[in-house]
Amino acid sequence: MNPATFAVLAVVIGSVVLFGTATVLALGWAFRDGQFDNLDRGAASIFGPDEPVGEPTDAFPE
């Protein structure tokens, strides 16, 4: 196997291993951390007392 072919294979196989592992780890962490336990609370997490649900936050300037 010449060096160029080896480099290509190393990159492809290395990427598959790296990204496969990263995806599994991320998903596992999310489950353990309870990220998917209360989806309604998750959906509301971008709101706060200053920009509450029910209050639009953008308009054309006057």
Next chain:
Amino acid sequence: MAPTAVTPEFDRERAAAERAGIDASCRGPVLYFAASAAFWLLVGSALALVASVKLHTPYFLTGIPEFTFGRARMAHLQAVSIGWTSMVTMGGCVWMMCRLCRTELIYPKLLFVSGTLWNVGTLLAVCGILLGGGQSVEWLDAPPYCPPFFIAGLGLVSAWVAATFRRRREPHVYVTQWYILAAVFWFPWLYTVAVFMIYWSPATGVVQPIVNWWFNHNFLGLWLTPVAVGTAYYLIPKIIGRPIHSYYLSITGFWALALFYSWAGMHHLIGGPIPAWLSTASTVGSVMMFIPVIAVGINHHMTMRNHFHRLKYSPALRFTVFGAIAYTWVSFQGSVESLKDFSEVAHFTHYTVAHAHLGAYGFVSMIYFGLYYYMIPRLTGREWASSRLIRVHFWCAAVGITIYFVGLSIGGWWQGRMMNNPDVPWGNIVVYLKPHFLSRTIAGVLMTVGHVAFAALLVMNLAGWGKKRTGGPTYFVEKT
């Protein structure tokens, strides 16, 4: 002594002050990325017009070698993909990540280094191509001395996004954060591997176009799409004041995109000299993309239900919803285009050009315009100076991309039908396409007018011409 009662008004002011503090921490670098992106959008628009006019008026600017069609089109692509969309993507990632993590940006000045590296790289790419240094590798056509600037600049942004996430005070990871984290993880790897396998340690033979199209498709799919869809998932609920219709669907959509999108690039090589299983697997991945696209489409539509009247009142919502609708349309179209029977006609025609522009402009750029209209006033503390210019921008962009898409889709389809018929002389196909090319130029002029209005609004806002706001729909609290 009794503790001070915490009133709703006190809570509101404290939360607003926290949000204003977070915005202030990332103001400098995010505005730098945003202003640079707008500059490259103007450069890219001018180059696009030159290239477009040449298609129906071939003797236009023939005496200037820098503006031959091949160079102008390549330079346009670099200006809008690397300069415009990527710089907004990076600025938007930083701003949204800070807000969603409820944490201030650390060492913001170092991100100026990242932005400068990226600007220098883009300048070298555009000028290098115009001067004849372009490479014959679609989307990676910048001269080989440019990638180190992009890799270094991108590395800094990715590290800063990761550092912001590590310091988060909000325990929940919102769906937009999933998209952003994935994009800043995927793209540096995607870009570095593509450059490595095409320029630094070139793969041989047919592997090169395979790597090339794997990169090209994933540039949109694993870089621009996640951040643009994530932006829509942030902006639409925030603007109308209503949580996402189904958070479960949004998470499902993210993981389905993560699983299937990276397969799709090989459908660009259907009919080419690559192993049949590779293009077939890619077609399967492309069709599986129906799952995340339907999830996002249903979610955005159902979230907006009973709130469509707000499109009249919110500029950011207007652009974002247009982009979200275009996402559903372009993704469905992309899945169908990956089918081999369909490809027999549409492949290698202007139908694909129309599809690419619907994706990069109708979907990604329109959502990013929405991001600007929402984000910039919160960073500068000033409203936009002119409602009329915003309306000019929206209608020029919306009508422009519609004309572009319809004109080239129809022209491209019949171009494909004629190319498949050996009885049709090649010259007849060129003559048939001329009015369609003209529609492309008209659309380009409209979009460029919109971009000039947009740039003027941005300059006015940065110069402090807009009205200072302390309440109302755009809720600002000045730091005391």
